[in-house]
Amino acid sequence: MDVTMKDVAKLAGVSLSTVSRVLNDSSLVREETARKVEKAVEKLDYQINDSARILRTNTSNLIGVIGAGMERPFLANLLKGIEAEARERGFALIYGDSDGEFEKEQNYLNIMKQKKIDGIILITTNYYNDLLSIVKNYNIPVVFASGYISDPEISCVTVDNVAAAYDMVEFLCQSGHKNMAFIKGPDLDMLASQERLRGVKLALRLSDIEYDSKRFIEGDFTFESGYSAAKKIINKFPDVTAIFAFNDEMAVGTIRFLKEQGIKVPEDISVVGFDGIDLGNYTDPALTTIKQSGYHLGLKSIEMLNQIINEGKIEDNKVFIPHKLVVRESTNKLNELTTKQEVITKNRG
The missing domain is CATH 3.40.50.2300 (Response regulator)
Known part of the structure; x- marks a missing residue:
């Protein structure tokens, strides 16, 4: 009989969510607790089955990031902020550079939907009504980290x-x-x-x-x-x-x-x-x-996306990060x- 995450949690004396965080390399778990889980995983020879986990929980712990021109210094720092906060919250990233082209953005959205990702960060220079329609129809949590989106259904984090x-x-x-x-x-x-x-x-x-x-x-x-x-x-x-x-x-x-x-x-x-x-x-x-701060913008984007994933929606879905002359x-x-x-x-x- 295959070893399950429940078996690991029982042996380590922790909750299933704690085991999940440890397996996803989250720093939110105390070091002592993480060691208990790791020892239980090793003793039981537990093998992570991503496909089974996705089917069972309907979550993948994956965040999709679609960007444009991410080699530029500001956007590279933004991506670093996204990656750091995603890791803290137990998410892994799938990234695609669209070069700001609608067709590429649409293609990446299709791929990410097939991967059963939990949410998407969009960093696009081009604003298309068609893109918003696709995002809404996919019914996947999305945060724009590009600029202010006036549509009340769309969440965004940006400088003013x-x-x-x-x-x-x-x-x-x-x-x-x-x-x-x-x-x-x-x-x-x-x-x-x-x-x-x-x-x-x-x-x-x-x-x-x-x-x-x-x-x-x-x-x-x-x-x-x-x-x-x-x-x-x-x-x-x-x-x-x-x-x-x-x-x-x-x-x-x-x-x-x-x-x-x-x-x-x-x-x-x-x-x-x-x-x-x-x-x-x-x-x-x-x-x-x-x-x-591109880094701060990335952190806030994941913070907002995580809240949408967990709560379904948020009251304040338009967030401005500070700026300084x-x-x-x-x-x-x-x-x-x-x-x-x-x-x-x-x-x-």
Whole structure:
């Protein structure tokens, strides 16, 4: 007769849930208790039968993660947070990178449904109504960790992109900058980039600065796109005094281009970013940015998903993680005695 988890629990003198946590390498179990379970498993030669467990309990202890561009530093930290908290709660992860393509996301959702996963974390740059419909129809607990989803049935954990972008533009305005340019995310990014754009527009309006869509250059959140966008900005808008890139990598690419052109940062042009990745501390000059914790975002995503899995639903399914404006050396205040255009003309002449 096959040895069961119940046999292990009886021999170790613990509950079935404790045995499950130990077998899933959870740190929530005391070391002494874990040793008792491990000795019982060894003595009984207990073999875990995942298929049988899934059929018996209708749970797999698996969490699916569908991401896009996870090689980027901020999103890599987010994934680390997801993995750490999932491990603490006895979950293993199945991961797929969709590159932000709907067809790939749909395919991964189908695969994960077949694996009987307990829940899904979605980190997508593209917002599709079709994707939401699929998620709802699958009836699998899902948390979006990409941006704010207004649909009341969808849970999400995100930074308040609107408020954060507003804070950055307000800071630039208070520093005397009126002639700004912006490097936004892809136009298909209906979440983070569009939210940050809303925050920028609001701050401009309240600062009595006219919105000019031509001053918003599209990037794709990479160093290279920041570099090429900065080139377009300098060619089109010689009066620019500050550039706000919608993530730190594009800001770093911007600084690289400006330095190659002999344009001083921040003496000629201030540059700011968004995310607060570690690299921003080591750029020359160090980058002014909106700091949010990708790791904390990952932790909160699993925390919320675990609650949905266990309780079916939660009252507050929209969670904002904190953000902070970090002022470093890549920005300065304009000299009130000299127009910025005079300074730029002199340095570029």
